[in-house]
Amino acid sequence: MSEVKRRTAGRPPGPGKSASGHSQSLVRGLNLLERLAATPGGLALSELAEMVDLAPSTTHRLLQALQGQGFITQDAELGVWKIDVKTFRIGNSFLEARDFVATSRPFLRRLTAETGETANLGIRDGATAVFLAQSESSQMMRMITRLGSRAPLHASGVGKALMAWLPDDEFERVLAERGLTRVTRNTLHTPEALRANLAEVRRQGFACDREEHAIGLHCVAACLHDEHGTPLAAISVSGPVARIPEARLPELGALVRETAAEITARIGGRVPSPAEAEATARA
Numbered sequence: 474m475s476e477v478k479r480r481t482a483g484r485p486p487g488p489g490k491s492a493s494g495h496s497q498s499l500v501r502g503l504n505l506l507e508r509l510a511a512t513p514g515g516l517a518l519s520e521l522a523e524m525v526d527l528a529p530s531t532t533h534r535l536l537q538a539l540q541g542q543g544f545i546t547q548d549a550e551l552g553v554w555k556i557d558v559k560t561f562r563i564g565n566s567f568l569e570a571r572d573f574v575a576t577s578r579p580f581l582r583r584l585t586a587e588t589g590e591t592a593n594l595g596i597r598d599g600a601t602a603v604f605l606a607q608s609e610s611s612q613m614m615r616m617i618t619r620l621g622s623r624a625p626l627h628a629s630g631v632g633k634a635l636m637a638w639l640p641d642d643e644f645e646r647v648l649a650e651r652g653l654t655r656v657t658r659n660t661l662h663t664p665e666a667l668r669a670n671l672a673e674v675r676r677q678g679f680a681c682d683r684e685e686h687a688i689g690l691h692c693v694a695a696c697l698h699d700e701h702g703t704p705l706a707a708i709s710v711s712g713p714v715a716r717i718p719e720a721r722l723p724e725l726g727a728l729v730r731e732t733a734a735e736i737t738a739r740i741g742g743r744v745p746s747p748a749e750a751e752a753t754a755r756a
Contacts, residue, residue, distance in 0.1 A: 498538075501525065501527065501535055502535045502538065502539055506544060508525065509555060509556050510556050510560065514553070515548055515551065516554055517553050518533055518536070518554070536554055540557075543557055543558070544560045545560070573736065574594065574605055574606050576736060577706070577708060578606055578608070580592075580708070581593070581606060581607070581608035584708070584728070584729065585609070588710050588712075588728070589611075589716070590612070590710050590717065591608065591609050591610040591616045591712065592607065592608040592709065593606070593618055594706055594707070594708050594709075595635075596705070596706045596707075597635040597704070598623070600625065600626055601623040602624045602626055602632040602707070603622075603623050604618045604619075604620055604621065605621075605706070606620070607620060614716075616713070624686055625651060625656060625686075627651075627653050627660070627661060628656040628657075628682075628685050628686045629682055629694075630686075630707075630709045633674055633680035633694070634680040634696050634704075635696060635704050635707050637672075637680065637696075644668075656687075657686065659684045659685045659688075660685045661685065676747055677726065678747075679730045679733075680694045680695070680707075682711075683722075684714065690711060691713075691714050691719075691722065692709050692710065692712075693710055693725045694707045694710075694729060695707060695708060695709075695734075697736050697740070698742040698745065699740075699741075699742045700741055700742055701743075702743055702744070702745035707733070708729060710725055
């Protein structure tokens with residue numbers, strides 16, 4: 474046996490044809506799984522083969538392998554392939570493990586870098602918003618919120634961003650629990666005014682606090698959503714009126730809305746359409 478043959482005998486296959494073939498099959502199988510996950514009603518073999526640009530025989534072999542591992546199943550009556558419970562369990566483990574606060578922190582820092590203002594993250598607790606994370610502005614005059622502090626839903630940017638998605642019966646419960654106390658002279662303190670404002674929040678995708686929580690302070694906020702489109706939390710950018718005048722609110726609102734959509738995608742959620750939002754609010 475030659476020196477070269479002695480050195481290579483018994484070695485596991487390197488990054489050659491065999492390993493490459495296994496990798497290619499894995500990628501193809503995952504592509505099939507992704508297509509099926511995006512189509513809850515299932516797909517026929519011919520549809521799947523065309524979508525992933527594979528021969529039907531190759532597609533069928535990969536489907537059988539995924540079925541053997543419990544990731545997909547075939548509807549015997551309709552003949553279509555669907556994801557199975559194992560795929561659901563894997564996806565659900567991600568949803569249970571996600572930490573939207575940790576995920577949001579680099580985005581909050583980015584918002585501060587882009588705007589020069591303080592960025593916050595808060596959640597709803599009953600009729601109040603609770604602040605959980607913050608990226609502080611370096612400006613001498615800046616908005617600072619103590620973590621764990623609360624603000625009324627109806628009188629804060631984060632609060633209104635969260636309140637806009639409440640079903641009507643939950644909206645009424647919040648009003649009954651807390652009322653619409655005037656925090657400043659600009660606070661929306663009638664149900665009619667608040668409802669009209671929240672409808673605008675749903676249409677434009679962000680909320681504005683125009684000195685409604687503190688005189689001299691403006692804020693824009695937008696929601697993070699889970700996989701059902703339900704609000705998990707809201708992020709905001711806040712600063713003095715001198716640096717965030719009325720004319721700047723739409724620009725900052727769009728930036729916060731887009732950032733919230735990025736975080737939502739990162740945590741496996743989805744942003745509901747305006748029509749869905751209106752339907753939820755009327756439910």
